Amino acid sequence: MNILVIHGPNLHLLGRRKPELYGAATLKQLDSAIKARAAALGFRVRIFQSNCEGAIIDLLTANAAWADALVINPGAYTHYSYAIRDAIEALGLPAVEAHLTDISRREPFRRVSVIKPVCLAQFKGEGPGSYLKALDYCASIK
Numbered sequence: 001m002n003i004l005v006i007h008g009p010n011l012h013l014l015g016r017r018k019p020e021l022y023g024a025a026t027l028k029q030l031d032s033a034i035k036a037r038a039a040a041l042g043f044r045v046r047i048f049q050s051n052c053e054g055a056i057i058d059l060l061t062a063n064a065a066w067a068d069a070l071v072i073n074p075g076a077y078t079h080y081s082y083a084i085r086d087a088i089e090a091l092g093l094p095a096v097e098a099h100l101t102d103i104s105r106r107e108p109f110r111r112v113s114v115i116k117p118v119c120l121a122q123f124k125g126e127g128p129g130s131y132l133k134a135l136d137y138c139a140s141i142k
Contacts, residue, residue: 002044023128030128
């Protein structure tokens with residue numbers, strides 16, 4: 001199974017940005033954990049990070065034929081990017097949303113995900129474990 005993982009804006013700042021909230025792990029460490037879990041599940045994985053909405057849509061489109069499923073943390077785009085939502089829906093990739101923090105317990109504007117309705121599942125609030133659970137979930141949809 002081929003899994004596309006996309007990290008949205010500011011995730012390149014992991015380890016520096018509010019470690020009390022997002023944890024001390026860097027994006028490189030998170031990606032290593034994702035690669036290890038993917039390998040253990042027998043998956044091939046491509047991982048990207050972008051701060052740009054259009055670039056995320058381009059990554060989705062460019063990798064749609066390769067990918068069997070998508071794990072995405074849209075970052076702040078979670079709450080208002082109908083463009084990313086529409087791209088996920090249009091491409092028809094089985095998608096899973098992952099968040100390091102529990103967005104349902106954050107500031108009011110962070111509690112709504114416009115991405116969730118086009119995803120099969122959402123994992124949140126478990127730090128890097130949210131991504132690992134998302135990968136495990138992908139194994140169940142093979």
